Amino acid sequence: MDKTGNEATIGINTKFLEFIRGFGLPRFIIAGFLLILFIMAPFVGADFATQITNTINRFSWNAVMVLAMVPMVHSGCGLNFGLPLGIISGLLGATLSIEFGFTGATSFVMAAAIATPFALLLGGGYGWLLNKIKGGEMMIATYVGFSSVSLMCMMWLLLPYRSPTMVWGMAGKGLRTTISLEGFYDKVLANFLRINIGNLSIPVGSLLFFATLAFLMWSFLHTKTGTAMTAVGSNPVFARASGINVDKMRALSVLMSTWLSAIGILVYEQGFGFIQLYMGPFFMALPAVSAILIGGASVNKASIANVVIGTFLFQGLVTMTPTVMNSMIHMDMSEVIRVVVSNGMILYALTRKTEAKT
Amino acid sequence: MKSKKNPFLELIQNNSVPIMFIIICAVCIPISGFSPGYLLNEIITRMGRNTFLILSLLIPIMAGMGLNFGMTLGAMAGQIALILVADWQIWGIPGIILAMIISIPISLLLGLFCGKMLNMAKGREMITSYIISYFINGLYQLVVLYMMGPIIPIIHTSIKLPRGYGIRNTVSLLNMRQHLDNLLAIRIGGAKIPVLTFLVIAMLCLFIILFRKTKLGQDMRAVGQDMDVARNAGIKVERTRIVSIIMSTVFAGLGMIIYLQNMGNIATYSSHSQIGMFCIAALLVGGASVERASIGNVFLGVTLFHLMFIVAPSTGAKITGDSMIGEYFRVFVSYGIITVALVMYEAKKRMAKSKAGKMLEDAQGKGEGN
Numbered sequence: 001m002d003k004t005g006n007e008a009t010i011g012i013n014t015k016f017l018e019f020i021r022g023f024g025l026p027r028f029i030i031a032g033f034l035l036i037l038f039i040m041a042p043f044v045g046a047d048f049a050t051q052i053t054n055t056i057n058r059f060s061w062n063a064v065m066v067l068a069m070v071p072m073v074h075s076g077c078g079l080n081f082g083l084p085l086g087i088i089s090g091l092l093g094a095t096l097s098i099e100f101g102f103t104g105a106t107s108f109v110m111a112a113a114i115a116t117p118f119a120l121l122l123g124g125g126y127g128w129l130l131n132k133i134k135g136g137e138m139m140i141a142t143y144v145g146f147s148s149v150s151l152m153c154m155m156w157l158l159l160p161y162r163s164p165t166m167v168w169g170m171a172g173k174g175l176r177t178t179i180s181l182e183g184f185y186d187k188v189l190a191n192f193l194r195i196n197i198g199n200l201s202i203p204v205g206s207l208l209f210f211a212t213l214a215f216l217m218w219s220f221l222h223t224k225t226g227t228a229m230t231a232v233g234s235n236p237v238f239a240r241a242s243g244i245n246v247d248k249m250r251a252l253s254v255l256m257s258t259w260l261s262a263i264g265i266l267v268y269e270q271g272f273g274f275i276q277l278y279m280g281p282f283f284m285a286l287p288a289v290s291a292i293l294i295g296g297a298s299v300n301k302a303s304i305a306n307v308v309i310g311t312f313l314f315q316g317l318v319t320m321t322p323t324v325m326n327s328m329i330h331m332d333m334s335e336v337i338r339v340v341v342s343n344g345m346i347l348y349a350l351t352r353k354t355e356a357k358t
Numbered sequence: 359m360k361s362k363k364n365p366f367l368e369l370i371q372n373n374s375v376p377i378m379f380i381i382i383c384a385v386c387i388p389i390s391g392f393s394p395g396y397l398l399n400e401i402i403t404r405m406g407r408n409t410f411l412i413l414s415l416l417i418p419i420m421a422g423m424g425l426n427f428g429m430t431l432g433a434m435a436g437q438i439a440l441i442l443v444a445d446w447q448i449w450g451i452p453g454i455i456l457a458m459i460i461s462i463p464i465s466l467l468l469g470l471f472c473g474k475m476l477n478m479a480k481g482r483e484m485i486t487s488y489i490i491s492y493f494i495n496g497l498y499q500l501v502v503l504y505m506m507g508p509i510i511p512i513i514h515t516s517i518k519l520p521r522g523y524g525i526r527n528t529v530s531l532l533n534m535r536q537h538l539d540n541l542l543a544i545r546i547g548g549a550k551i552p553v554l555t556f557l558v559i560a561m562l563c564l565f566i567i568l569f570r571k572t573k574l575g576q577d578m579r580a581v582g583q584d585m586d587v588a589r590n591a592g593i594k595v596e597r598t599r600i601v602s603i604i605m606s607t608v609f610a611g612l613g614m615i616i617y618l619q620n621m622g623n624i625a626t627y628s629s630h631s632q633i634g635m636f637c638i639a640a641l642l643v644g645g646a647s648v649e650r651a652s653i654g655n656v657f658l659g660v661t662l663f664h665l666m667f668i669v670a671p672s673t674g675a676k677i678t679g680d681s682m683i684g685e686y687f688r689v690f691v692s693y694g695i696i697t698v699a700l701v702m703y704e705a706k707k708r709m710a711k712s713k714a715g716k717m718l719e720d721a722q723g724k725g726e727g728n
Binding site for chain 1: 475486504678683690
C-alpha cells in the first residue's frame with residue numbers, strides 16, 4: 001500500500017505482462033482489433049446498433065456449434081474437427097422433417113427429434129473409431145468429416161426425396177444445394193420474444209435456447225459423470241486407476257459433441273433461413289474450432305465462458321471487418337483476415353509446447 | 359506366429375488398397391466406354407503432370423513426419439513465380455526455368471516456417487501441417503489479391519483485375535502451355551510421350567534414391583525411426599526435420615510449375631487448394647502408408663488413382679444417369695482413402711505400443727519369477 005508510484009507502475013506492468021501471457025498474445029491482438037473496430041465503426045458511418053444486432057445475430061446462429069466442442073475437449077479427444085459428421089445428422093433431420101410435411105415450429109421440433117437417432121448412431125460409430133486411434137484424433141476427425149460430407153453429396157442426389165420444395169424442379173429428384181426454410185422453421189427461435197429497440201434487435205429466443213443448452217452442459221460437467229470425463233481428459237492413467245471406464249467416457253463425450261453439432265446446425269439454419277447441403281458443411285468445423293480457441297480454450301481445456309467469449313469475438317470480427325474496412329480503405333479484405341485469423345489461432349493452439357504432450 | 363501365414367494371403371493383405379483400386383478400375387473401364395488408346399494417352403499425360411508433385415511427399419515420410427499436407431505451400435510458391443513470369447512475358451522453356459528459379463527462394467522461406475512450426479508440434483505434425491496450409495493460403499490471398507499491383511508491380515492488364523490491383527481468377531499460360539512436354543516428345547500410335555518431363559521426373563527419382571544413401575538421408579531415416587535415439591547419436595533432430603520439410607516444399611514448388619505448364623492456365627485461387635489432397639490420395643492408393651512410401655508406390659498410385667479419376671464420372675453417369683454422382687464419387691474416394699490410411703496408421707501405432715508394453719510386462723514378470 002505504501003509503494004511509491006514508480007514501483008506501482010512496475011507492478012502494474014508485470015501484472016499486465018502476466019495477464020497477456022496467461023491470456024495469450026493472439027487472443028489479446030484479436031480482442032484489441034475488435035475493440036478498435038467497434039470504436040472506429042461510428043466514425044466511418046456504420047450504424048452502431050446495426051453492427052451490434054448483426055454480431056448478436058451471428059452469435060446466436062453459431063454458439064451451439066461452438067458449444068459442441070466442449071465435451072470432446074474435456075475428455076481429451078482434442079478439438080472436434082469431425083463436426084461435419086454431426087452436421088450431417090442435423091441435415092438429415094431437417095430434410096426428413098420437411099419431407100414428412102411438417103411446417104412451422106413443429107418442423108423444428110421434429111427436425112431435432114429425427115436428427116437425434118442419426119446423431120446417436122453416427123456419433124456412436126465415430127466414438128468407437130476414435131477410441132481405436134487414441135493420440136491421432138484430430139487428423140482422423142478431419143478426414144472422417146470430409147469423407148462423410150462427400151459420401152452424403154452422393155446421397156443427397158440418390159435418396160428418394162420427393163417434396164417439391166426441396167428437389168430440383170426440372171428433374172423432380174435430387175435435393176437442391178440450398179433450400180429455403182420459409183414456411184418451415186425460418187427464424188422460429190429468433191422471433192420468439194424478439195426485442196426491438198430502434199435499429200437494435202435481439203433474437204431472445206435463440207439466445208435463450210443456447211443459454212439452456214449451455215447451462216445443461218455446465219451442470220453436466222459438474223455431475224459425477226462430468227467430473228469423471230474431465231478426469232479422463234486431464235490424466236487418463238489416473239482416471240483408469242480410480243476405476244473410471246476411459247473408453248466409455250470418451251465415447252460419451254463424442255456422442256454429446258455429435259448431437260450438439262446436429263442441434264447446432266438446426267439453430268444455424270433457423271437463423272440463416274436456408275439449409276445448405278452438399279459441400280455446405282465442409283468448412284463448418286474450422287470457424288467453430290477457432291472460435292472456442294479465441295475464447296481462451298486450448299487443446300485440452302475449455303469452459304462455457306470460452307464458448308461465449310470466443311463466439312462473440314469471432315463473429316464480431318466476421319461482421320465488423322467488412323463494413324469498417326470497406327469504408328476505411330475501400331478494400332474488402334475481410335475474407336482474407338478471417339482466414340488468417342481463424343487458422344492462425346488454431347495453429348497457435350496446436351504449437352503451444354506445454355500442450356504438445358500426448 | 360506370423361511365419362505360418364500363407365505368403366500369398368499376406369501379399370494380398372499388405373497390398374489391399376492397390377488391389378481394391380485395380381478391381382474398381384476393372385469394373386469401371388468397360389462401363390465407361392472409353393477406348394484403351396484414349397485411356398493410355400490420358401494416363402501418360404497425367405503421369406507427366408502429377409508424378410513430380412507426388413514425389414515431393416516422399417522425403418518427409420522418410421523423416422517420420424507423415425504425409426506433408428504442407429506441400430500446398432510449395433504449390434503456392436510455384437504459382438506466385440509463374441504469375442510473375444507471365445507478367446514479365448517470358449514464355450516457353452526460359453519462362454518455365456525462370457519460374458522454377460524464382461519459386462525456390464519462396465519455397466525455402468515457406469518451408470522454413472512450416473518446419474519450425476512442425477518442430478513445435480511434434481506428434482501432431484499432420485494436423486498442424488494441414489492447418490498451416492490453410493493459414494498460408496490466407497497470406498497467399500493477401501499477396502495475390504491485394505499486394506500484387508500496388509506493392510509488387512504487375513504491368514499487364516490481361517492478368518490484373520479490372521479494379522487495378524490483384525490477379526484475375528485465371529492466368530493464361532498459353533504461350534508456355536506444354537512447352538516442356540512437347541520438347542523431345544515422341545508420338546507412338548496417337549499417344550504422346552513427354553520424354554523431357556519424364557526425364558525430369560527420372561532425375562528426381564534418381565536424386566531421392568541417391569539422397570537416401572547420403573549422411574543427411576541416413577540421418578533423416580534415423581530421426582524417422584526414433585527421435586530420442588537419433589538425438590543421443592548426435593543427430594541434430596530439429597535441423598534434420600526442417601531440412602526435410604524445406605526439400606519437400608521446394609520440390610512441390612517445382613512440381614506445381616510442371617503441373618501448370620501442362621494445364622496451360624492457373625486458377626489463381628483454387629489450383630493449389632486441392633492439389634495436396636489429390637497427391638496424398640494418389641500416393642496412398644499406390645500402397646504407401648503414413649510411415650513408409652517408395653518410388654514404386656508413386657508410379658502405381660498415379661496410374662491407378664488417375665485411371666479411377668478419368669473413368670468415374672462417365673461410369674457414374676452411365677449407371678445412375680447423373681454425371682455429378684461420379685464427380686462426387688471420386689472426391690469421396692480420395693477422402694475415404696486418406697481416412698482409411700490414417701486410421702490404419704494410428705491403429706498400428708497403438709498396437710505396437712501396447713505390444714511393447716506387454717513385452718516389458720512379460721520381461722518384468724520373468725525377472726520377478728527368477
